[in-house]
Amino acid sequence: MSNQPSANQLDDKTIAELREIAARYPEPRSGLLPMLHLVQSAQGRITPEGIEACAAILEISAAEVNGVATFYTMYKRHGVGDYHVGVCTNTLCAVMGGDAIFQRLKDHLEIGNDEVAAQRQGDSRTVSLEHIECNAACDYAPVVMVNWEFMDNQTPESAVQMVEALRVGHDVSSTRGPKLCTWREAERVLAGFPDGRVDEGPTAGTASLAGLEIARERGWSAPDPSVAPAKEPTDG
Amino acid sequence: MVDTLTPVLTDLWDAELGWKLATYEERGGYAALDVAFAMSPDDVITAVKDSGLRGRGGAGFPTGMKWSFIPQDNPKPKYLVVNADESEPGTCKDIPLMMGNPHVLVEGVILSSYAIRANKAFIYIRGEVVHVIRRVQAAVAEAYAAGHLGSNIHGSGYDLDVVVHAGAGAYICGEETALLEGLEGRRGQPRLRPPFPAVAGLYASPTVINNVESIASVPAIVKNGAAWFGSMGTEKSKGHGIFSLSGHVQKPGQYEAPLGITLRELLDLAGGVREGHQLKFWTPGGSSTPLFTAEHLDVPLDFEGVAGAGSMLGTRALQIFDETVCVVRAVLRWSEFYKHESCGKCTPCREGTWWLVQALARLESGQGSEEDLDQLLDQCDNILGRAFCALGDGATSPVTSSIQHFREEYLAHLEQGGCPFDPARSTAWSGQEVSA
Numbered sequence: 255m256s257n258q259p260s261a262n263q264l265d266d267k268t269i270a271e272l273r274e275i276a277a278r279y280p281e282p283r284s285g286l287l288p289m290l291h292l293v294q295s296a297q298g299r300i301t302p303e304g305i306e307a308c309a310a311i312l313e314i315s316a317a318e319v320n321g322v323a324t325f326y327t328m329y330k331r332h333g334v335g336d337y338h339v340g341v342c343t344n345t346l347c348a349v350m351g352g353d354a355i356f357q358r359l360k361d362h363l364e365i366g367n368d369e370v371a372a373q374r375q376g377d378s379r380t381v382s383l384e385h386i387e388c389n390a391a392c393d394y395a396p397v398v399m400v401n402w403e404f405m406d407n408q409t410p411e412s413a414v415q416m417v418e419a420l421r422v423g424h425d426v427s428s429t430r431g432p433k434l435c436t437w438r439e440a441e442r443v444l445a446g447f448p449d450g451r452v453d454e455g456p457t458a459g460t461a462s463l464a465g466l467e468i469a470r471e472r473g474w475s476a477p478d479p480s481v482a483p484a485k486e487p488t489d490g
Numbered sequence: 491m492v493d494t495l496t497p498v499l500t501d502l503w504d505a506e507l508g509w510k511l512a513t514y515e516e517r518g519g520y521a522a523l524d525v526a527f528a529m530s531p532d533d534v535i536t537a538v539k540d541s542g543l544r545g546r547g548g549a550g551f552p553t554g555m556k557w558s559f560i561p562q563d564n565p566k567p568k569y570l571v572v573n574a575d576e577s578e579p580g581t582c583k584d585i586p587l588m589m590g591n592p593h594v595l596v597e598g599v600i601l602s603s604y605a606i607r608a609n610k611a612f613i614y615i616r617g618e619v620v621h622v623i624r625r626v627q628a629a630v631a632e633a634y635a636a637g638h639l640g641s642n643i644h645g646s647g648y649d650l651d652v653v654v655h656a657g658a659g660a661y662i663c664g665e666e667t668a669l670l671e672g673l674e675g676r677r678g679q680p681r682l683r684p685p686f687p688a689v690a691g692l693y694a695s696p697t698v699i700n701n702v703e704s705i706a707s708v709p710a711i712v713k714n715g716a717a718w719f720g721s722m723g724t725e726k727s728k729g730h731g732i733f734s735l736s737g738h739v740q741k742p743g744q745y746e747a748p749l750g751i752t753l754r755e756l757l758d759l760a761g762g763v764r765e766g767h768q769l770k771f772w773t774p775g776g777s778s779t780p781l782f783t784a785e786h787l788d789v790p791l792d793f794e795g796v797a798g799a800g801s802m803l804g805t806r807a808l809q810i811f812d813e814t815v816c817v818v819r820a821v822l823r824w825s826e827f828y829k830h831e832s833c834g835k836c837t838p839c840r841e842g843t844w845w846l847v848q849a850l851a852r853l854e855s856g857q858g859s860e861e862d863l864d865q866l867l868d869q870c871d872n873i874l875g876r877a878f879c880a881l882g883d884g885a886t887s888p889v890t891s892s893i894q895h896f897r898e899e900y901l902a903h904l905e906q907g908g909c910p911f912d913p914a915r916s917t918a919w920s921g922q923e924v925s926a
Contacts, residue, residue, distance in 0.1 A: 286675030392736035457508035464743025
């Protein structure tokens with residue numbers, strides 16, 4: 255299912271959905287970012303045909319669409335794996351071990367940055383690798399993202415085990431989110447078409463709750479609004 | 491006396507199914523709507539002004555004042571845009587907030603839109619957080635189904651539509667005018683100001699752009715009153731804020747406290763710096779805010795306190811680094827980030843961040859001379875205040891502050907012909923089972 259060549263032309267359903275995205279906005283061009291996410295979901299990457307389709311729907315030039323597609327790092331002009339693995343190597347995660355994780359994964363998968371690992375005999379799924387910037391989960395450092403789901407507090411060993419599980423087709427879940435779907439399925443959610451996985455995973459991960467747990471233990475809370483506030487709203 | 495920690499936005503995070511409408515409503519969620527609808531929009535603006543709420547996205551501009559800049563005599567539609575593009579290195583508060591309690595954001599969007607008389611609002615979420623986007627999409631859908639969104643909300647005659655919009659990977663889109671470009675389907679490059687977005691923002695219409703945490707703070711202000719909010723925090727920095735501790739601390743995580751708490755107090759709660767190590771340097775508000783050291787443990791973490799000590803409160807993103815970390819390595823990596831994320835529109839930032847990386851990489855590998863440090867400072871001088879937006883300014887902060895506090899460490903790289911630190915000692919697993 256993952257290796258079917260993408261049809262060059264977008265199918266009618268996808269074209270209709272691209273129009274649906276544009277119609278969400280007062281001005282259709284505002285839909286371009288989610289539309290390009292949908293192109294990736296349908297075709298596995300930003301294709302010339304996808305660019306032409308967006309341009310035709312929005313009545314702008316293909317060059318303008320291309321200019322947008324090349325600006326944002328989530329748009330891929332070459333394919334990625336079924337599971338796109340992003341290792342945070344911004345300063346804090348790098349220091350906490352992200353550099354070591356990224357190096358280990360490059361060695362293990364025998365690829366460089368932004369490349370797809372070879373599909374071995376017996377692998378049912380492919381994996382690609384990229385180093386990414388801060389993904390807003392610093393309290394879970396070092397952080398790895400898979401198809402833009404959080405894999406918190408990783409080590410080189412846990413990261414290798416994870417990519418191996420993914421390649422052979424085992425189910426892997428985000429450490430505070432749902433069972434991982436494929437990159438193309440995730441791109442469809444980003445285009446604004448929910449996939450029904452919203453209720454998987456917890457309300458919050460462990461680190462997110464660090465302060466709240468202390469407040470609960472010690473009986474701390476925000477002031478009771480029914481008690482007269484201690485200070486006037488505008489003093490001085 | 492106000493408690494040391496004051497969970498308001500984080501209060502729901504330990505609830506089972508915290509993201510569901512039923513959970514939020516059981517705790518009084520969406521009750522602020524009827525309070526607001528009984529007031530005039532101007533009175534809602536006044537309430538937020540009186541509360542002293544200042545923008546939680548970094549700049550700290552008074553939220554109510556921003557709203558009052560919307561020219562109500564302008565016949566064009568008004569828009570509210572929520573900046574949920576959280577990408578500043580170290581900042582990690584809005585993402586768990588939207589994942590655990592998305593309805594407080596949606597309720598805040600409704601109240602804020604009502605105040606500025608907008609009938610259309612957008613929540614621009616960075617694309618790299620699929621599950622967070624799912625949760626916000628679902629919260630908006632639930633709010634529509636319950637009659638909190640759509641037409642004639644709660645019978646008030648007020649209509650509002652909300653669109654959840656996913657970005658596509660660009661730090662620069664956290665800059666408000668670059669975000670508008672992204673939302674208009676263009677390359678995310680900042681706009682020249684004036685005109686400010688309040689006058690000519692999205693589609694050249696009057697637009698308010700606020701951070702997630704700012705908007706999410708509005709329901710409790712409307713419900714509990716400006717005085718309640720102002721009873722937390724300090725004189726000019728009122729209310730509660732989420733402080734994000736990360737790095738070499740025993741218990742990294744989110745701590746919601748009145749503004750003005752100190753790092754010493756927060757570290758105390760978080761169990762201190764990791765076992766057997768000492769604090770070396772930290773960022774008070776993300777990588778774009780000048781570095782602090784152990785000297786600054788007692789600086790009140792409010793807008794004035796941090797500015798007075800030479801940095802910025804920013805997003806309260808406290809990244810903690812202990813003595814095993816090479817400051818040159820840290821600053822080089824941040825500089826590589828700014829170089830990568832520079833949008834290319836203006837020369838000081840596009841070229842300047844490139845040169846910073848060149849010079850820092852040379853120094854880190856022990857090449858160059860002491861004069862390179864002066865040249866680095868000179869380069870920073872040529873970026874700071876000359877770049878088109880705050881990205882360029884931010885890029886200079888770690889460089890200048892690290893040279894100020896750790897000049898000797900830069901020189902040690904030159905003396906030793908390379909980095910004197912072992913990066914393996916800084917990892918989360920250092921001292922446990924070591925991996926090659």
